[in-house]
Amino acid sequence: MYRALEKWRELPSKHQPAWPDTEEVRRVGEYLRSMPPLVFAGEADTLKTEIAKAGRGEAFILQGGDCAETFADSVSAARIRAKIQTILQMAIVLTYGAALPVIKIGRMAGQYAKPRSNPLEERDGIELPSYMGDAVNGHDFTPEERIPDPQRMIEAYHRSATTLNLIRAFTGGGFADMSKVHEWNKGFTENPAYKKYEKIAADIDWALRFMKAAGIDSPALRTVDMYSSHEALLLEYENAMTRIDQRTAHPYNTSAHFLWIGERTRDWDGAHVDLLSRVRNPIGVKLGPTTSVDDAVRLMDKLNPEGEEGRITFITRMGATKIRDILPALVEGVTRDGRPATWMTDPMHGNTITASNGYKTRRMEDVVDEVQGFFEVHTSLGTVPGGVHIELTGDSVTEVLGGSEELSEEILSQRYETLVDPRLNHGQSLELAFLVSQMLRENS
Numbered sequence: 001m002y003r004a005l006e007k008w009r010e011l012p013s014k015h016q017p018a019w020p021d022t023e024e025v026r027r028v029g030e031y032l033r034s035m036p037p038l039v040f041a042g043e044a045d046t047l048k049t050e051i052a053k054a055g056r057g058e059a060f061i062l063q064g065g066d067c068a069e070t071f072a073d074s075v076s077a078a079r080i081r082a083k084i085q086t087i088l089q090m091a092i093v094l095t096y097g098a099a100l101p102v103i104k105i106g107r108m109a110g111q112y113a114k115p116r117s118n119p120l121e122e123r124d125g126i127e128l129p130s131y132m133g134d135a136v137n138g139h140d141f142t143p144e145e146r147i148p149d150p151q152r153m154i155e156a157y158h159r160s161a162t163t164l165n166l167i168r169a170f171t172g173g174g175f176a177d178m179s180k181v182h183e184w185n186k187g188f189t190e191n192p193a194y195k196k197y198e199k200i201a202a203d204i205d206w207a208l209r210f211m212k213a214a215g216i217d218s219p220a221l222r223t224v225d226m227y228s229s230h231e232a233l234l235l236e237y238e239n240a241m242t243r244i245d246q247r248t249a250h251p252y253n254t255s256a257h258f259l260w261i262g263e264r265t266r267d268w269d270g271a272h273v274d275l276l277s278r279v280r281n282p283i284g285v286k287l288g289p290t291t292s293v294d295d296a297v298r299l300m301d302k303l304n305p306e307g308e309e310g311r312i313t314f315i316t317r318m319g320a321t322k323i324r325d326i327l328p329a330l331v332e333g334v335t336r337d338g339r340p341a342t343w344m345t346d347p348m349h350g351n352t353i354t355a356s357n358g359y360k361t362r363r364m365e366d367v368v369d370e371v372q373g374f375f376e377v378h379t380s381l382g383t384v385p386g387g388v389h390i391e392l393t394g395d396s397v398t399e400v401l402g403g404s405e406e407l408s409e410e411i412l413s414q415r416y417e418t419l420v421d422p423r424l425n426h427g428q429s430l431e432l433a434f435l436v437s438q439m440l441r442e443n444s
Contacts, residue, residue: 231259
């Protein structure tokens with residue numbers, strides 16, 4: 001079995017760091033294999049069951065967090081708490097809109113690596129390796145920082161462990177109490193920019209008051225399950241974190257509950273797909289506008305040949321102008337195949353633009369439009385829109401244009417803090433949740 005887990009080394013691999021010392025990479029892998037798992041196989045199995053429900057329309061998935069976590073932010077309990085708070089606030093709104101349980105998955109505790117279109121970056125005639133995330137190299141444009149360093153994978157492991165501890169403490173220690181979360185949302189709607197969502201907030205308030213009056217007191221109202229996820233990009237790291245479960249004798253990736261394969265590394269005969277085909281976690285695959293039905297079916301052949309419910313999630317990232325044209329044939333083709341797949345939308349990555357002042361950004365209206373298109377396609381085909389995948393932060397950054405706050409290009413520079421891709425700020429995230437809540441009610 002262990003030999004099969006190394007099969008990926010014989011296959012083409014994309015977007016891997018040019019590690020300068022392969023012996024150091026081997027030593028780091030050995031160290032990581034000696035460390036405790038970050039998550040447990042039983043938790044991954046539970047999430048797979050939940051994702052299967054979303055695929056059947058019995059739940060809805062909210063996956064959100066940073067485009068790329070940084071080591072600096074991972075030591076800040078306040079920033080981690082703000083992200084969790086934002087996800088919980090969004091979830092209660094979506095729960096009300098869908099009248100369904102919302103599965104909460106954070107892009108947290110492991111999202112320390114990112115693929116880059118160009119492996120090299122040039123500034124003022126100097127060429128250095130591109131920044132690939134804190135698990136690989138540093139962001140500062142110096143030779144010392146940009147050289148890929150395998151020791152950073154060890155740092156990523158320890159930072160992930162710290163973040164997971166905080167997530168478990170916050171979500172199980174009263175911070176996630178539904179009544180408290182709703183009080184935060186009422187504060188959100190007091191802002192004049194968000195007044196239009198006041199009625200939904202009032203309806204949720206009435207529902208919570210009814211439950212209290214009726215004596216409904218469930219632990220589910222005070223604690224929540226939040227799962228971790230990240231893109232399985234660094235093959236050496238993911239391989240080292242793959243363990244054999246003593247209960248079942250099956251391999252699981254213990255770096256996160258849910259792993260996804262990116263649009264740039266989803267070759268069905270490549271190393272990333274092979275590595276994740278051998279673990280029992282629920283797996284996501286990003287599908288961009290060039291994806292064919294044959295591509296999707298081959299991915300199912302490789303990742304879910306037996307058609308296990310909850311095993312594979314297709315996360316579409318088409319762009320607002322393309323989703324209504326491209327997605328229908330893809331959904332129809334997968335549906336014809338007969339094996340189950342859960343569908344989610346990533347409305348962020350297909351809508352990236354460059355502002356006139358040079359900032360990489362997105363328009364809130366495009367993000368909303370892609371989500372709307374996703375719902376429209378599934379409604380027309382009688383299939384299930386299973387969830388949304390959002391890059392967000394709990395902070396008041398200025399990275400995405402528009403929204404009720406009417407964030408303009410001139411404001412982008414005020415708090416543009418992302419090191420890679422622009423994220424929805426706290427207010428924009430909640431605004432999107434209210435809008436998706438309305439879509440869910442219309443779709444029910």
